[in-house]
Amino acid sequence: MFPMNVVVCVKQIPDPAAPQSLEPGTHTLARSGKLIMDDSDAYGVEMALQLADAAGGGEVTLVSMAPGGETSGLRTALAMGAAKAILISDDALKGSDALGTAKVLAAAIKRAEPDLIIAATESSDGYTGTTPVQVAELLGLPSVTFAKSVTVDGQTVKVERQTESGFDEVTSPLPALVTVTAGVVEPRYPSFKGIMAAKSKPVDTLTVADLGLDASTVGAAGAGQEITDVAEAESRSSGEIVVDEGDGAARIVAFLETLKVI
Numbered sequence: 001m002f003p004m005n006v007v008v009c010v011k012q013i014p015d016p017a018a019p020q021s022l023e024p025g026t027h028t029l030a031r032s033g034k035l036i037m038d039d040s041d042a043y044g045v046e047m048a049l050q051l052a053d054a055a056g057g058g059e060v061t062l063v064s065m066a067p068g069g070e071t072s073g074l075r076t077a078l079a080m081g082a083a084k085a086i087l088i089s090d091d092a093l094k095g096s097d098a099l100g101t102a103k104v105l106a107a108a109i110k111r112a113e114p115d116l117i118i119a120a121t122e123s124s125d126g127y128t129g130t131t132p133v134q135v136a137e138l139l140g141l142p143s144v145t146f147a148k149s150v151t152v153d154g155q156t157v158k159v160e161r162q163t164e165s166g167f168d169e170v171t172s173p174l175p176a177l178v179t180v181t182a183g184v185v186e187p188r189y190p191s192f193k194g195i196m197a198a199k200s201k202p203v204d205t206l207t208v209a210d211l212g213l214d215a216s217t218v219g220a221a222g223a224g225q226e227i228t229d230v231a232e233a234e235s236r237s238s239g240e241i242v243v244d245e246g247d248g249a250a251r252i253v254a255f256l257e258t259l260k261v262i
Contacts, residue, residue, distance in 0.1 A: 009117070012037060014030070037077055063109055079195045119132040
């Protein structure tokens with residue numbers, strides 16, 4: 001066994017239980033105020049802690065990108081047991097697309113020199129599912145997605161990768177990036193001792209310039225997409241009630257024919 005240093009990508013998002021709003025003029029989700037750790041990332045944090053324990057040592061480092069120097073979500077993960085965090089916070093990052101985000105995360109992760117990188121399969125406020133594999137590509141590392149089980153044996157990571165028909169057994173040399181599915185482990189609840197300890201754990205806050213990135217390649221300036229309009233979803237109209245007077249089946253067939261279902 002050897003000490004294992006694991007980086008976990010943690011996304012801090014607006015509380016899904018609270019009313020959401022859009023940034024004026026940008027049609028992007030407002031992210032001002034307190035943010036929380038995305039529930040999907042709790043599985044990655046727990047997986048990383050268990051792997052570090054199984055290796056007999058090492059530490060877990062969190063990497064996150066958030067506005068306003070926000071650390072509330074990171075403190076939750078630190079309270080679970082992570083050792084430290086790297087936060088990238090810069091106004092130049094507003095409007096970043098998935099690739100822009102990947103560039104920032106990859107640059108920060110490179111500084112940590114991890115043995116393994118863990119991320120959720122996708123975030124609950126974006127659902128692109130592309131950022132982790134983009135990070136791996138930018139770092140020149142192998143990636144294994146949809147992991148339902150992860151173990152490390154020496155310099156090799158072994159993954160049971162979820163598929164529609166079951167799972168594949170995949171092995172990869174380290175360092176590598178693995179995305180985990182919900183349920184891969186049962187995340188622990190932060191203890192009171194952990195919550196108090198998290199307040200003093202280091203969070204290294206960086207800017208785009210600190211990472212050596214060109215600001216024109218990230219944020220809205222570097223995004224390959226633009227949201228031009230947002231509209232409320234149409235309200236659902238009430239359905240038609242069919243009273244069967246002996247012709248119910250024929251009327252249902254006629255209705256399905258209008259939908260070109262049959």
